Amino acid sequence: MNIPYTVEARPDTGLPNGKLGIWLFLASEVMLFGALFSSYILLRVGAAEWPSGELSVPLGTINTIILIGSSVTMVMAWASLKLNNWGRHRLYLGLTFLLALVFLVNKYFEYAEHLHLGEGPNHSTFLAIYFTLTGLHGLHILGGMVVMAYFLGPGAKMWKTEPEQFTNRIEYTGLYWHFVDLVWIFLFPVLYLL
Amino acid sequence: MDYPATHGSHAGHDHAHDLPFWRKYIFSVDHKVIGIQYAITGLLFLLFGFSLMMIMRYQLAYPGQPIPFIGNWFGADKAPGGIMLPEFYNQLGAMHGTIMVFLGVVPLAVGGFGNFVMPLQIGAPDMAFPKLNMMSYWVYFLGGVVMLASFFVPGGAAQSGWTSYPPLSVIAPDGQTAWLFGMIFLITSSLLGSINFIVTIVQLRAKGLSYMRLPFFVWAQFVTSFLLLLAFPPLEAAGVLQLMDRLAGTSFFLPSGLVVSNAVLTSMTGVADPTTRAGGGNPLLWQHLFWFLAHPEVYVLILPAMGIVSEIIANNTRKPLWGYRAMVYSVVFLGFMSFVVWAHHMFMTGMGTAMSAFFQTTTMIISIPSVVILTALLLSLWGASIRFTTPMLFALAFLPMFGIGGLTGLPLGLAPTDIHLHDTYYVIGHFHYVVAPGTIFALFAGVYYWFPKATGRMMNETLGKIHFWGSIICINLVFMPMFIQGLGGMNRRMYDGGMQFVHNADLLYWHVVIGWAAWGLGLFQLPFIVNFFSSIKWGALVDKNPWDATTLEWATPSPPGHGNFVTEPIVYRGPYEYSVPGSARDFTPQFEPERA
Amino acid sequence: MHSDPAAIQKSVRGYIMVFVMLMIFTVMTVAVARFHFAVPVAIAVALVIAGMKGTMVAAVFMHLNHERWWVYGTLMLTVVFFLVLLFLPVLTSLDGLGTGSPWLPLESRGR
Numbered sequence: 001m002n003i004p005y006t007v008e009a010r011p012d013t014g015l016p017n018g019k020l021g022i023w024l025f026l027a028s029e030v031m032l033f034g035a036l037f038s039s040y041i042l043l044r045v046g047a048a049e050w051p052s053g054e055l056s057v058p059l060g061t062i063n064t065i066i067l068i069g070s071s072v073t074m075v076m077a078w079a080s081l082k083l084n085n086w087g088r089h090r091l092y093l094g095l096t097f098l099l100a101l102v103f104l105v106n107k108y109f110e111y112a113e114h115l116h117l118g119e120g121p122n123h124s125t126f127l128a129i130y131f132t133l134t135g136l137h138g139l140h141i142l143g144g145m146v147v148m149a150y151f152l153g154p155g156a157k158m159w160k161t162e163p164e165q166f167t168n169r170i171e172y173t174g175l176y177w178h179f180v181d182l183v184w185i186f187l188f189p190v191l192y193l194l
Numbered sequence: 195m196d197y198p199a200t201h202g203s204h205a206g207h208d209h210a211h212d213l214p215f216w217r218k219y220i221f222s223v224d225h226k227v228i229g230i231q232y233a234i235t236g237l238l239f240l241l242f243g244f245s246l247m248m249i250m251r252y253q254l255a256y257p258g259q260p261i262p263f264i265g266n267w268f269g270a271d272k273a274p275g276g277i278m279l280p281e282f283y284n285q286l287g288a289m290h291g292t293i294m295v296f297l298g299v300v301p302l303a304v305g306g307f308g309n310f311v312m313p314l315q316i317g318a319p320d321m322a323f324p325k326l327n328m329m330s331y332w333v334y335f336l337g338g339v340v341m342l343a344s345f346f347v348p349g350g351a352a353q354s355g356w357t358s359y360p361p362l363s364v365i366a367p368d369g370q371t372a373w374l375f376g377m378i379f380l381i382t383s384s385l386l387g388s389i390n391f392i393v394t395i396v397q398l399r400a401k402g403l404s405y406m407r408l409p410f411f412v413w414a415q416f417v418t419s420f421l422l423l424l425a426f427p428p429l430e431a432a433g434v435l436q437l438m439d440r441l442a443g444t445s446f447f448l449p450s451g452l453v454v455s456n457a458v459l460t461s462m463t464g465v466a467d468p469t470t471r472a473g474g475g476n477p478l479l480w481q482h483l484f485w486f487l488a489h490p491e492v493y494v495l496i497l498p499a500m501g502i503v504s505e506i507i508a509n510n511t512r513k514p515l516w517g518y519r520a521m522v523y524s525v526v527f528l529g530f531m532s533f534v535v536w537a538h539h540m541f542m543t544g545m546g547t548a549m550s551a552f553f554q555t556t557t558m559i560i561s562i563p564s565v566v567i568l569t570a571l572l573l574s575l576w577g578a579s580i581r582f583t584t585p586m587l588f589a590l591a592f593l594p595m596f597g598i599g600g601l602t603g604l605p606l607g608l609a610p611t612d613i614h615l616h617d618t619y620y621v622i623g624h625f626h627y628v629v630a631p632g633t634i635f636a637l638f639a640g641v642y643y644w645f646p647k648a649t650g651r652m653m654n655e656t657l658g659k660i661h662f663w664g665s666i667i668c669i670n671l672v673f674m675p676m677f678i679q680g681l682g683g684m685n686r687r688m689y690d691g692g693m694q695f696v697h698n699a700d701l702l703y704w705h706v707v708i709g710w711a712a713w714g715l716g717l718f719q720l721p722f723i724v725n726f727f728s729s730i731k732w733g734a735l736v737d738k739n740p741w742d743a744t745t746l747e748w749a750t751p752s753p754p755g756h757g758n759f760v761t762e763p764i765v766y767r768g769p770y771e772y773s774v775p776g777s778a779r780d781f782t783p784q785f786e787p788e789r790a
Numbered sequence: 791m792h793s794d795p796a797a798i799q800k801s802v803r804g805y806i807m808v809f810v811m812l813m814i815f816t817v818m819t820v821a822v823a824r825f826h827f828a829v830p831v832a833i834a835v836a837l838v839i840a841g842m843k844g845t846m847v848a849a850v851f852m853h854l855n856h857e858r859w860w861v862y863g864t865l866m867l868t869v870v871f872f873l874v875l876l877f878l879p880v881l882t883s884l885d886g887l888g889t890g891s892p893w894l895p896l897e898s899r900g901r
Contacts, residue, residue: 001319001757005397014858017322017397023861024389027868028427034872035428035483039435039446041880042479057820064816068847072809075851079805082798122443125474129446132438178851185843189836193823396860424871482879533871537882546885549878 022172060192070099071181081167223324229310236302243293253278254691255709283689284353291356303498314747317400317763322393330387337379344372360447391419402765409769414501417529425490432483445475485536499636503589510586511578514770517570524563531560541609557607584658588639599628620680650752651733657725664718671711675704749785
């Protein structure tokens with residue numbers, strides 16, 4: 001039994017099933033991070049005092065540049081498939097994975113610095129929301145890396161058997177990845193600069 | 195599209211008939227199997243959740259008395275000598291609510307009926323993402339296991355209400371942590387399911403099935419899925435925050451300097467250095483995030499029920515639904531408005547008058563589409579040739595019961611009257627009328643109506659009528675007195691039934707009435723349980739369309755095979771073409787071509 | 791969706807351009823923070839810059855400017871609810887809302 005519009009688009013909506021599915025998922029993610037931003041607002045407005053300068057702006061800026069870069073390499077990984085360039089696709093997807101890894105390594109150093117000073121999430125409301133927001137974001141990065149590893153590894157076979165469906169799946173991975181980048185674009189100024 | 199008939203005798207490419215038992219019935223990706231799994235699991239949880247309440251009702255009717263027959267089952271930490279401890283009462287209360295809402299009604303209404311019926315009604319071979327569908331069920335199942343297991347955790351299950359308000363829920367015993375993890379599983383299951391439903395309805399409709407030809411049931415499931423998709427994530431976030439307060443010592447919801455049992459709250463119990471909590475948190479933050487979901491959640495509870503009732507009323511009046519278009523616009527508007535009314539659950543939290551006025555206004559506005567839908571269904575009965583089958587009895591009863599539930603909500607939605615009624619038994623009466631003789635009756639109606647499609651056999655009408663009449667009488671005796679108690683000022687969630695307050699003295703007797711009515715209600719579910727299982731084996735055999743209905747699911751065999759439709763379904767007309775003038779029969783199905 | 795090589799190449803140029811713009815905006819974000827504006831102004835500026843960066847990522851990398859009605863519609867709806875979730879809770883904590891005149895200082899409005 002074949003489910004229609006798994007690969008080709010349905011004429012009246014112009015969408016294959018997976019594309020609508022991933023956008024709906026991203027909509028729910030907007031609400032998830034929205035709840036945490038809302039918590040940040042309520043906690044900060046209600047706070048008598050709010051710390052500033054506790055986070056490393058240079059490290060945060062570097063991470064922002066890394067993540068934006070990874071978004072470019074991700075979209076290039078998809079574009080390479082559309083141009084039928086398998087080698088370029090592997091290069092860009094691999095680069096995206098590496099950049100994500102560097103981001104997480106930087107995050108590890110950032111966290112370690114605070115935790116060694118005894119400044120964990122229980123230390124202040126600011127650190128609590130900082131660890132939660134960046135922690136959840138970091139888990140999303142990890143999730144993206146798992147998916148990328150799958151498409152670099154065992155999932156790559158699909159390019160030979162169903163190239164169009166494989167290209168679609170890379171596109172959806174890209175959409176997810178750009179969203180993760182988008183969240184960071186807002187997280188960075190809110191937590192590090194304001 | 196691939197249809198089995200187009201491939202000759204070999205149905206499809208995946209040889210469903212060759213699958214081993216565990217892939218055909220346990221880890222199946224077929225929406226019909228998954229729908230039945232959700233339905234049976236949901237019904238079992240409804241029974242279990244109801245049983246918890248039947249036990250609580252003994253304590254309320256006869257406070258301090260040992261529970262008969264089963265009192266010694268609970269152990270000394272819950273009911274020493276068979277007498278219920280307050281902590282156990284609170285556990286039963288919190289878990290009754292949680293189980294009924296999240297493990298019972300929604301999985302049955304959305305997971306069960308939505309999964310089984312919706313793809314059939316739109317002419318699809320299955321859901322858009324069958325494997326995701328299977329995962330949704332098993333994640334729900336896991337969540338259910340975690341919730342049930344929480345009763346056996348030291349300190350007992352969650353006991354801070356299904357609403358889990360901090361600071362109480364943060365300092366509560368470990369069962370609350372289990373509740374939070376359970377909720378994360380259930381929310382994940384819901385999110386995956388809602389994505390599947392929306393993509394399926396948008397992408398997999400049969401040829402000729404435009405949006406305004408969809409059965410109202412599908413519209414109801416469609417809007418419900420959007421509610422689940424966008425309203426659940428904030429509760430997931432809130433759950434994570436409460437978990438961090440409980441496990442990582444954060445103070446998202448704990449104000450500064452909180453004093454518990456005469457001592458300032460410390461960071462974590464059992465930790466060598468109990469530094470005081472950072473504080474600076476806000477208990478109202480939890481309430482906002484919780485009710486942001488929980489208000490749309492109540493529409494998740496009612497919308498599928500309205501969908502089911504609509505199908506059954508159209509079929510058993512042999513008339514089109516009155517005001518189909520108005521019903522569609524109303525349900526979409528209702529879905530949108532449900533996101534901006536949540537703080538009517540928080541009128542007593544000291545919010546400013548401007549925002550209070552805002553939420554009162556939106557709450558009054560949201561009653562309009564509900565009334566439109568109820569009125570349309572009532573008007574659909576006018577001039578009808580009514581067939582009083584068991585599903586129709588339950589569907590008809592839904593109308594006045596939902597009416598009472600809705601009307602009693604009005605004083606709660608207006609802050610001045612809510613001041614008197616908030617957190618009283620009046621609230622319990624209000625929401626139970628909507629969910630119990632409202633939604634659950636509609637779900638029963640749906641079971642009787644679609645049982646023949648799922649099994650190829652009819653349920654027994656006599657047992658069905660006993661089930662109906664017993665239930666409707668008992669259920670009104672359970673919930674009507676609660677309005678009296680609430681108006682008299684009796685608070686909810688009191689383990690002694692309010693005995694300690696002088697003003698409740700004349701209201702206590704009602705607990706005895708309610709208790710016996712509840713146990714009677716429990717007894718009247720036995721005919722249903724017996725009917726359900728015996729009809730699978732011995733029910734009267736039926737063919738494709740035993741109800742002479744017009745929607746697409748009745749074009750398939752009973753039960754449908756893998757892939758559902760033998761030939762590609764094509765839709766020629768709207769969903770409720772009953773008693774069309776000039777037609778030989780009193781119904782013209784959507785899927786039959788024009789006669790020459 | 792564009793599928794021929796020429797169109798993809800054009801898109802690639804677009805991606806590079808957006809990358810450069812995003813780098814510029816990132817530098818601006820950090821630089822602006824050094825000015826230590828008053829808190830409401832700082833928030834507004836930060837959100838405007840972040841909003842522009844986000845729009846570019848969404849429109850170009852996520853192809854939203856070519857996307858279909860269903861996707862747009864869902865996102866518009868989500869943005870509305872996102873804003874509701876972000877701002878209504880904090881508004882309920884401002885007890886002075888609706889009293890006095892918006893032009894008077896906050897102190898005289900019980901805040």
